Amino acid sequence: MPHAHARGACRCTILPPALLRRIALRGTARQREAALATLATDATMRITRATSALLAVPGTTLPSATAAPRRTIHDAAHATTLPGKVVRNEGDLPTRDAETDEAYDGLGATYAYYLQVHQRHSIDDAGMPLEATVHYGKQYDNAFWNGTQMVFGDGDGDLFNRFTVSLDVIAHELTHGVTEDEARLVYVGQSGALNESLSDVFGSLVKQYARKQTAAKADWLIGEGLFTAKVHGVALRSLKAPGTAFDDPLLGKDDQPATMDGYVRTSADNGGVHTNSGIPNHAFYLAATAFGGHAWEKAGVIWYAALRDKALKPTATFAAFAERTSAQADRLFGATAQQVIAEAWRAVGVTVAGGARVARSRRT
């Protein structure tokens, strides 16, 4: 199979795709999983072909025989009119524009994660097209989800690099769409901080899955590579150590709390949604590292089930979400896992009501 390079975003694999496919078809469960993920996240691989060819493998369950991403990348040409001109459609070759190709590959890796780990077919679990706009605005220092698509700025080049540079940021934005489709967490106060946290958690999981990292080996950073060398900081946030990601004369010091003792009451940023998200972020990190192994296998599955739990209200508090994770842990993995979850939340100052149970999961 030809191996074309997407500038700045190529995940080069040592094993040739043909060998990976053989492993995916004939290897052990763990080998198959790793090979599948590598195939699907390789920038040169058409996910359509990778997944459809492996549909017949026992244990490789997909939502439907036609599950495949439908990506479209637009170029705003430094204006702010959305979505802009189409520059890359699903299946098109790399464009040699770093932002375009990183967005395309990042959406592909995120789609692959949700499909292979959670059997979710795109943002709405019904194959929703993945739309993204790059080169938005002039020296635009941000990325956001506008309700229907993702938007990425180029950064100013002074403090911020291009916002497509971090896979976890792309996955963060796409996950806002997933949350909007599922729990519809209101973007203010604690429910808003949960909304943000879920984007960070799955953003980090997508990156860990692409890198095949265990919870112990992962960096747990969001937005690594976004800062220029001028900024004193490593990333936007850290799930492992909230409050330590940056300390810069201009940007200030990362003020994310790790526990409820540091909960910030503010009217800014919709009630501190990007600040207090540090608390549920850290609870996830603690749960994932307590379980050990790959974070997406237990902690990720539990968090995803909680996000889809029909008992989770759009105005959920941290405690309400913690209760759903506890109930889902019990349902999916039993009492020991439930204890791990309860302890992770207790460590960040959130008490889980005992004996939480799941009546019936959303859409299951």
Next chain:
Amino acid sequence: MRVDGGLAAFPGLRKPVTVDVATLPVARRERLQRAVAAADFFARSARPARPAPDARAYTIEIDDGTRSHTLALAEPIADPALQALVDAIRACSATDVG
């Protein structure tokens, strides 16, 4: 102008940016004045910005000596005239932060 929200919360960027037009170089002052006029700023009604995940919100207050007006905007800013106004204020604030 106050900027709120975005993909990350940076404490150092939270304080409002104030531009004193009288102290601006002529080119920047004229660009800003043209942007205010083109956006028909004083006739725009203020409305609460609907929070979209990671989108930034802007609160722009302008006092021209005879009247004062405040406008709340949320990204994405579809109106090019309003986007030009935000860009003009940003350009001024790069060197004239009060």
